[in-house]
Amino acid sequence: MRILGMISGTSHDGIDVAVVDLVERDGTLELALRHRDAVAYEPGLRSRIIAALPPASVDLAEVCALDTLIGQAFAEAAAAACDAAGAVDLIVSHGQTVFHWVEGDHALGTLQLGQPAWIAERTGVAVVSDVRSRDIAAGGHGAPLASTIDALLLAGRPGRPAALNLGGISNATVVDPESVRAWDIGPANALLDAVIVDRSAHPAGYDDGGALAAAGTVDEALLAVLLEEPYYRVAPPKSTGKELFHLDYVNDALRRSGREDIATNDLLATLARLTIVTVADALVADGVTEIFVSGGGAHNPVLLGGIAELTGAILAPTDALGLPGDDKEAVLMAVIGWMTVHGVPSSIPTATGARGSRLLGSITPGARPLAFPAPVTAPTALRVVD
Structure with missing residues (x-):
């Protein structure tokens, strides 16, 4: 058909x-x-x-x-x-x-x-x-429906393989012989893109190749405020979206942390680190052994490098399974x-x-x-x- x-x-x-x-x-x-x-x-x-x-x-x-x-x-x-x-x-x-x-x-x-x-x-x-x-x-x-195809693609693989999508929102599917678990983790590119558009930081409207975030320094005080978000502590299954994670959300965090004058690259570095930490925390807790990545964030070496470092898992694009991630x-x-x-x-x-x-x-x-x-x-x- x-x-x-x-x-x-x-x-x-x-x-x-x-x-x-x-x-x-x-x-x-x-x-x-x-x-x-x-x-x-x-x-x-x-x-x-x-x-x-x-x-x-x-x-x-x-x-x-x-x-x-x-x-x-x-x-x-x-x-x-x-x-x-x-x-x-x-x-x-x-x-x-x-x-x-x-x-x-x-x-x-x-x-x-x-x-x-x-x-x-x-x-x-x-x-x-x-x-x-x-x-x-x-x-x-009603999400993540990617679990439908992830479960079929990862069936029979050893250990605890995971499929990770880094779109506007990060979501993951973890597969083992007994179960399939999937959930929205938090923001991937949603906050990064919102800041880039708002500050006209890149004509593409996104951090091409992660270059802007790579040039910045993580602001630990702002990161701590962002990690206070209650959503991260809700047990799966769960879903979220831009109804929660949008530009006003970032501006509120800047006010609460006293970092309203933060340089754009430092803000982007911090938001990238937020994605890295929340994804890594979620997948390490689930004991994943390999991660197949898709979505726009799969082209961002800052995100991929940070997730690989914190999880210790093998990272590969979904292309390795025969399916182009894009x-x-x-x-x-x-x-x-x-x-x-x-x-x-x-x-x-x-x-x-x-x-x-x-x-x-x-x-x-x-x-x-x-x-x-x-x-x-x-x-x-x-x-x-x-």
């Missing part, structure tokens, strides 16, 4: 696209990556998305407009991918997260914009979307869609905290009547093939 997966992550800079062929053989899901792309948002749209994110207030007219505009952007990205890779049997769109509602240790709701009807209308292909809500309705966090989340969407139309629940209760595993997503029909494949037994492993 050929499936197009699409997602825009917490960096909200554009749409990651992956077209994959998926075939189940004797309990193993074989995956061939046929097309990959990253489609930047039009600058005006990206600015509107950023302006609507927490802690900003936004009216329903803007929510409606963004749902349409993001849906149209995803529709054009889907059409381009279909032109490049040929016809697909299914499209899976995560859309753009604009709010993840968490109170205490419970997720109560989540909102991803990008109306799937625009994708179905533009391509004529059925679309699976809204992939997080069912898990939340079942008492879970494409992992779009591929994840395709895998979830495959499982949904084959009748296979794809959420993992020990990872999300739900009462049980659930079929994920809502389906928007395309130009043809819906026709689903025969149900299959849940695969126990995933193998990337040429």
Whole structure:
């Protein structure tokens, strides 16, 4: 089955696209990556998305407009991918997260914009979307859904392997023969990017290669204040997002630590160290032996070097498992869609905290009547093939 997966992550800079062929053989899901792309948002749209994110207030007219505009952007990205890779049997769109509602240790709701009807209308292909809500309705966090693909990729590896995603938020999946555990750890690039944009520290809007943080010095007083965050002491499963970790959060920490005049590079060095310490604390406590890294932070040697030093674990990119780290989340969407139309629940209760595993997503029909494949037994492993 050929499936197009699409997602825009917490960096909200554009749409990651992956077209994959998926075939189940004797309990193993074989995956061939046929097309990959990253489609930047039009600058005006990206600015509107950023302006609507927490802690900003936004009216329903803007929510409606963004749902349409993001849906149209995803529709054009889907059409381009279909032109490049040929016809697909299914499209899976995560859309753009604009709010993840968490109170205490419970997720109560989540909102991803990008109306799937625009994708179905533009391509004529059925679309699976809204992939997080069912898990939340079942008492879970709807995150980290990366645990779905991580558990399959890491199945059978010795010791306690972990998959670590360093996106806007850091999240980890730890796999052993008895269980799969996953949770959002804390900020990875979210605070770094917010400061860089606010202070115009780099034209790219992020710390390219970690050079700015590498040039700074960690402010121990500020770091101590940042590490007081109660979220780090909440037991998994748990989830978080930019509803908590945003620019105002940084400015509040600067006021409380008396470091409001801190140099930009020193602030970035301190925020990078925050990510390093929180990730290392979480993974060392879980006894991980090897870590496979994906996300934008996988290209930041400051983060990787610090995590390797504090954990003592072997670090490698997800590419070492055959799956390019920059494409992992779009591929994840395709895998979830495959499982949904084959009748296979794809959420993992020990990872999300739900009462049980659930079929994920809502389906928007395309130009043809819906026709689903025969149900299959849940695969126990995933193998990337040429």
